[in-house]
Amino acid sequence: MSGTLFLVPNTLGKRDEFDPLTAVLPAGVQQIAARLDYLVAENAKTARAFLKKLGETSPLAQPIQQIEIRELNVNTPAKALGALLDPIAAGRDGGLLSEAGVPAVADPGADLVRLAHSRGVTVRPLVGPSSILLAVMGSGLNGQSFAFNGYLPVDPSDRARRLRELEARSRKDRQTQVWIETPYRNGALLEALRQHCAGTTLLSVAVDLTLPTESIVTLPLSAWTPERLALHKRPAIFSLLAA
Structure with a gap:
């Protein structure tokens, strides 16, 4: 049985004056994102920054260093998408994280979502800012x-x-x-x-x-x-x- 591909929204920007996660991401979304140990993201460095901020309000199930992050961006060849989806197709829940806003809208992650549908993987979009x-x-x-x-x-x-x-x-x-x-x-x-x-x-x-x-x-x-x-x-x- 396959896992679920969660579409994890990100903030639209960061400012010191307020906590952008609690301002724009519901608590339930933060809790789901915090339990994932596999992420596909445009940039691993900024994904780790997101996880660090997430951990301030929703304790992570794994230390950031143990969360597997693979990159998917405009330079990723189509033939590499299958390998990105394989862990989820094999039964592991994972998340697709955008650099800003919601994944798969004006975002290279749309191709991974389409592949998930073709392989019978459950796709679950989470609420966040667009x-x-x-x-x-x-x-x-x-x-x-x-x-x-x-x-x-x-x-x-x-x-x-x-x-x-x-x-x-x-x-x-x-x-x-x-x-x-x-x-x-x-x-x-x-x-x-x-x-x-x-x-x-x-x-x-x-x-x-x-x-x-x-x-x-x-x-x-x-x-x-x-x-x-x-x-x-x-x-x-x-x-x-x-x-």
């Missing part, structure tokens, strides 16, 4: 119909074309379009939005979600002045709804 859903919730835009689009193209002309496509789709279907961007390109993205989309189109920018520095602002593009464009390389979620 920056995408939190951004849509706080935007005031259409939460009945929205689409997540990952990252936009880096090339300026390709990015401009993609923004016009997303705005047209939003206008046609009354659908909120959501995406993320590498923080150091936030300013260039906002300038591109002002140049290539209508001033009446609504843009919501959600920054530092769940942290003390959290900010969610929704305005027509015409109101996004240069002063508001300064995001200082902060991780952000962008949501757009065409008028």
Whole structure:
């Protein structure tokens, strides 16, 4: 009989002012994560940091040094996924841990989850923070119909074309379009939005979600002045709804 693949959520960031685990992860989720002795994570070092923080409120079943951590990231070949799942398929419970937020959403772990289903392994997602859903919730835009689009193209002309496509789709279907961007390109993205989309189109920018520095602002593009464009390389979620 196989074990269970638990999808373990992580925090969206860390600050000294408060305990991010107790603020965003239910006690039951922490207890499940604390009893696992096998984890698949994007980065073993940050996974150990998560376990150290977890152990402050939910005692770990094993010392951190004895918890097996294997890495799964964008560089992991598809042929290696089977070996990552083998311990769970053989009867050992394990966890898939994201670097931030929930696993398998904008995250390389989705392929491991699909393989688990194909091999008859039980998959159990645990409750935790999703920056995408939190951004849509706080935007005031259409939460009945929205689409997540990952990252936009880096090339300026390709990015401009993609923004016009997303705005047209939003206008046609009354659908909120959501995406993320590498923080150091936030300013260039906002300038591109002002140049290539209508001033009446609504843009919501959600920054530092769940942290003390959290900010969610929704305005027509015409109101996004240069002063508001300064995001200082902060991780952000962008949501757009065409008028």
